[in-house]
Amino acid sequence: MREIVYDVFARKGRGDQLVHIGYVDAFDDETAKVYAWKTYDEENWFEMCVVERDAIIPVTNGEGHFAQLKRARDE
């Protein structure tokens, strides 16, 4: 069964920064939402969202996490 990697972003309070808190493997958007909410439940998050890793476009070409992942994917 094909799994898709979704990165998980969340903020604790209304004025806090949205930060990358982890990832989940899921087979569609619905399961990604549930897995993210149930896996990263250590905080009472004000906002949480998931995004398919393939949809993230690195802006810099440096050694950043997502740039490295994209390079590995493209090779």
Place this chain on the structure above:
Amino acid sequence: MSDVLDLETLDGPGRAALERLILTLADSKRLMGIRYSDWLLGAPSIETGISASSMAQDEWGHARLLYSMLKDLDRDPEAYEHDRASEAYASVSVLDDEMPDWAAVVAAMTLADGALSTVLSSFAEGTFETARSRVPKMLAEEEFHSSLGAAWYRRLAQAEGEARKLLTAATRSMLPALLAWVGADDEAARLMVRAGVIAPAAERLLAYRHAVRDLTALVDVDVDAVEPDPAWDPARGRAPGRPSEESVERARGDRNRALFVE
């Protein structure tokens, strides 16, 4: 919103009917949690196992809240939680035994947990004030269970071969007992309907069939053509039989009895 039920107006049979309703919901929640917990380490992925763990905790939290409603009837919830034999459990019969495979867990997540939510929705909209205040939060948490169950149900239904066969078999096996449980229409259930505590059986069944119809159609099961199982134990509000002894030992916390902190 309907008027609030004055418990002082309930006679003996009315109080017994409300106690039965609370117990069948609470016991079913507790057993649902056990069935999720059976799959913490056997689920198809780490994420699914973590979700099963979280859902098990949700169900046990809901059970605790439901048992505590017995205080309104001057009953001691602790005795119900920890001191009953398996033959006294009022949980819906499809949860009596461990699920044989993941497809059955998915069917239970969708059809059994969905049946609980249908009856709880009715309970939350009724005249019993404690249910009105406590059940909506349970139903909000249940949205994640429903969402995950539906996604997995669709996935297995669309799969080739064994997965679809197992899901179909589990669906056919569970539905008659669940329809009987959701659509309970014996004297105790009718007392609760007359008191405005829950909706009439026909309305509950309509809501349940509506909730699961599109999913069961994916495995060629027409929920409108499935008849409720006629086997019924009116004393407990469930089918005859009982949960496995091992499940009830876990539900009661037998191994940790000396360590209980209330």
